[in-house]
Amino acid sequence: DQQVKQNSPSLSVQEGRISILNCDYTNSMFDYFLWYKKYPAEGPTFLISISSIKDKNEDGRFTVFLNKSAKHLSLHIVPSQPGDSAVYFCAAIAYGGATNKLIFGTGTLLAVQP
Amino acid sequence: DTAVSQTPKYLVTQMGNDKSIKCEQNLGHDTMYWYKQDSKKFLKIMFSYNNKELIINETVPNRFSPKSPDKAHLNLHINSLELGDSAVYFCASSQRAWGIYEQYFGPGTRLTVT
Numbered sequence: 001d002q003q004v005k006q007n008s009p010s011l012s013v014q015e016g017r018i019s020i021l022n023c024d025y026t027n028s029m030f031d032y033f034l035w036y037k038k039y040p041a042e043g044p045t046f047l048i049s050i051s052s053i054k055d056k057n058e059d060g061r062f063t064v065f066l067n068k069s070a071k072h073l074s075l076h077i078v079p080s081q082p083g084d085s086a087v088y089f090c091a092a093i094a095y096g097g098a099t100n101k102l103i104f105g106t107g108t109l110l111a112v113q114p
Numbered sequence: 115d116t117a118v119s120q121t122p123k124y125l126v127t128q129m130g131n132d133k134s135i136k137c138e139q140n141l142g143h144d145t146m147y148w149y150k151q152d153s154k155k156f157l158k159i160m161f162s163y164n165n166k167e168l169i170i171n172e173t174v175p176n177r178f179s180p181k182s183p184d185k186a187h188l189n190l191h192i193n194s195l196e197l198g199d200s201a202v203y204f205c206a207s208s209q210r211a212w213g214i215y216e217q218y219f220g221p222g223t224r225l226t227v228t
Contacts, residue, residue: 002156032214034216036219041221041222042221042222043118043204043206043219043220043221043222044157044204044219045218045219046216046217046218049214049216051214087155089157095212101159101162101170101172102159102217104156104157104158106154106155106156107155107157
């Protein structure tokens with residue numbers, strides 16, 4: 001049962017335009033959401049996060065939006081740069097249990113064309 | 115000065131063999147993790163250790179045995195390797211097991227079982 005879903009396996013965007021990566025989740029108990037970026041042959045690196053009590057978090061060119069009623073979050077990258085080309089993983093975590101576990105989506109490959 | 119390092123980076127072996135993957139973090143974190151990324155790119159947690167104690171075991175076959183000699187190291191030993199074990203294995207660490215702490219990932223070990 002996949003609790004975090006990224007339905008677009010890939011996305012292609014022109015340099016300078018906006019990239020929008022989407023993520024849906026099914027577990028309403030998730031408290032925190034994160035985006036990780038992964039280059040080939042490297043491990044994922046943390047990009048940006050958002051608490052479930054917020055609907056927006058911004059960090060430079062990256063903004064994450066959370067719509068709890070729709071169980072949907074999105075990552076906006078403006079303006080997109082060729083160096084942003086990577087796989088982006090959405091992840092979620094539910095606190096309060098015996099342990100905290102990151103649940104990952106399957107990733108979206110972003111290609112930013114120069 | 116790599117924060118989370120794994121060795122080896124690539125591992126090719128035959129079915130039935132036993133192999134180990136090593137992981138070390140120099141971040142002073144208390145918690146370490148092993149993740150498996152399968153052929154469908156699904157990144158899923160396998161184990162987590164906090165201060166050398168196992169806190170997450172995600173119904174992984176007994177052939178997989180993690181060992182944490184100290185909180186800076188978490189090694190993964192796999193007995194009787196099977197074709198389905200072929201995957202990329204990522205080690206990660208976080209400052210604490212509970213609370214809002216991002217996870218730092220190693221570069222991954224690509225295991226191929228023939």
